[in-house]
Amino acid sequence: MNGASREALAAARERLDALTDSTSVDAGSLADELAAVTALLDREVGLRRVLTDPAQFGEAKAGLAQRLFGSQVSGPAADLVSGMVRSRWSQSRDLADALEELANIADLTAAQRAGTLDDVEDELFRFGRILTSNTGLRAALTDRKASVPAKVELLHRLLGGRAAATTERLVVRLVSAPRGRSLETGLDSLSKLAAERRDRLVAVVTSAVPLSDAQKQRLGAVLAKLYGRRMHLNIDVDPEVLGGIRVQVGDEVINGSIADRIEDAGRRLAS
Structure with a gap:
């Protein structure tokens, strides 16, 4: 991200930290909600452009976000998204990228609260090494002809009960919605975010x-x-x-x- 988008993301991360500092906010549920909004904006390019249109007033865009998401996600999630669309973004895609990053940070925050963040860091690294050495597994998880439910079921069989719940959630989300990245790139980004939490x-x-x-x-x-x-x-x-x-x-x-x-x-x- 460049310029305005980098500043907008930094502000959004500060708001997320303030939200997740409150024990009344379920960081894992917040992560799911932010991931759902990310998926919607990936599908609805026109909506994403409207919400990042620099010609529109920030309050007007925030109001639209509240009307769209207020009844679909929790109050904290809706407020966070509304605050993000008030900001200026260099490109419309940057808003979705930022929401995805916030979803991942929220999940890692949940792991930190549970005392499993070290395990998550190690497991993300190990899973990346397994992919490197097992070309068959990598092919199965990146096959465009394979259905997402089939890939998710494979991951549950591989990771269920063997990895932290947060690790499984993050990897499932990455495989389900790679958003144009390789698995290795996505895992590397997640590892860096996990380290940053510490x-x-x-x-x-x-x-x-x-x-x-x-x-x-x-x-x-x-x-x-x-x-x-x-x-x-x-x-x-x-x-x-x-x-x-x-x-x-x-x-x-x-x-x-x-x-x-x-x-x-x-x-x-x-x-």
Whole structure:
């Protein structure tokens, strides 16, 4: 998103945080309602354009949103959508993209309240790795000829009882409505949102052998000092790393042996 849309999304996220800070608001139900509005705006392009028309007064658009959604979703959800259409959006699609992001954040907030956010982060990462290694599963979940109910049933069989409820909800929503993205891109976005709830970065660590708890703690501490943020480590084992590790934080990739990288990082911190 650019310009006005980025500012509008930031304001909407602040309003969502204020809503979900209240224990009277069911964050999971709010996520479902925002996802439903997203789906409607994806289908009804004309409506989306009306609600983001810069030539229309914000209050008029907010009133229309209240009339359309007030009887379909809860008061908090309707108020949130109304506030969003008062804002200016660079493109009409940005409104739907923002609503989808808010729905995902609301679900992650529900997981945070339940104390399962760490599990959700790990499970999203693991599911992405399973897709990478299992081309048959990926094909089944992305087959345009397969029905959405069939894909959802497959996901329920795979994840039901094995993953956190929030993980299952997020993955089902992503597969049901990919909105032009690959599954890998969608899962990566969800992982970043999950990490953001803890105000921390995600480091994807690929090592030749499993790391011990002590090595994970030491590596996490060093990376946290280097980047100035708390760090969540997603660990993947790949024998082709040949005794070293590969660490990716955002677009930056660090290669080298565990000992060498930790020692080098220590020297950099001490200098």
